Amino acid sequence: MKIALLGYGKMGKTIEQIAIKRGHEIVLKVDKNDDAYDITQADVAIDFSIPTVAFNNITNCLNNGVPVISGTTGWLQDYDKAVELCKEKEGGFIYASNFSLGVNIFFELNKTLAKMMNTLKQYNVTMEEIHHTQKLDAPSGTAITLAEGIIENHSGYDNWKLDEAAEKSLPIVAKRIEDVPGTHTVNYESEVDTITIEHTAHNRQGFALGAVIAAEWIIGKKGVFNMNDVLNIG
Known part of the structure; x- marks a missing residue:
């Protein structure tokens, strides 16, 4: 699986380590101030950026047919717009306030x-x-x-x-x-x-693992999902 990391802070780096251990390839690493990137090279994107750019990241993914997992918080005033766009583009989208x-x-x-x-x-x-x-x-x-x-x-x-x-x-x-x-x-x-x-939480490993598992799960699926869907709970 080819993964784009949208946000390459501490969480992004931890996700990278876990994803590679699970046999995946990181094809794109986007810093918070970088908006010129080609998302189409990825099979799936994982967004742990910052509130001011998260919605743009998610929009870019959905407009280009790339399923996206977002764990960024603080941007939810635009969540309904992301849901509408996902349905319009028949994409795949998971937001969770916590992926652990x-x-x-x-x-x-x-x-x-x-x-x-x-x-x-x-x-x-x-x-x-x-x-x-x-x-x-x-x-x-x-x-x-x-x-x-x-x-x-x-x-x-x-x-x-x-x-x-x-x-x-x-x-x-x-x-x-x-x-x-x-x-x-x-x-x-x-x-x-x-x-x-x-x-x-004892470290960031649990959050990162959950995000990678969600990314693995969403491949080939269309719709708006949450972690209950991924874990089949609730």
């Missing part, structure tokens, strides 16, 4: 717990996410996905707020600490006890 296999299992666990806690109004829900200091957006896309999973399954919340508690709003605390790959914690707290679920 463990995190996607954590997403489903989070939804299940929210359903179980829905009638127990004595518990207040809070969230915390911690990432490295180079992360540009806050809260993380993973934290937003977790919050949306709670809101969809718990009648006590209809939105989320960053670093702020308000009625029917789920507060998310975002911290930036050097060299932390990603930690996400969900707390249900009452006067008598606290229930906590947490996912802690």
Whole structure:
């Protein structure tokens, strides 16, 4: 499989190592400021760029018939446009706020717990996410996905707020600490006890492996998919 890496930072380099170990070829490596590249030489593209260029990268892939996997967060105001373009061009597209296999299992666990806690109004829900200091957006896309999973399954919340508690709003605390790959914690707290679920990434390997597996999976498929489709869960 010939892979284009759109974004060649720490994640891009980790993806490169894993892809090569799995027998794939990296035919294109695009830095964040490079917009003059030939995407058609690739069988599939993996986008871990930055919020300001992600949509352009995805658009370029879909316009040229190249399926694209995107793990860039912070650009989702244009997500619906990407979906429309994918359908128009009959392309293949996967966006995930987190490609880690463990995190996607954590997403489903989070939804299940929210359903179980829905009638127990004595518990207040809070969230915390911690990432490295180079992360540009806050809260993380993973934290937003977790919050949306709670809101969809718990009648006590209809939105989320960053670093702020308000009625029917789920507060998310975002911290930036050097060299932390990603930690996400969900707390249900009452006067008598606290229930906590947490996912802690030890390195970037899990995110990168999931992205490569998604790229392998999407070859030959048309449509808009997510990691539940790739992993056949949820």
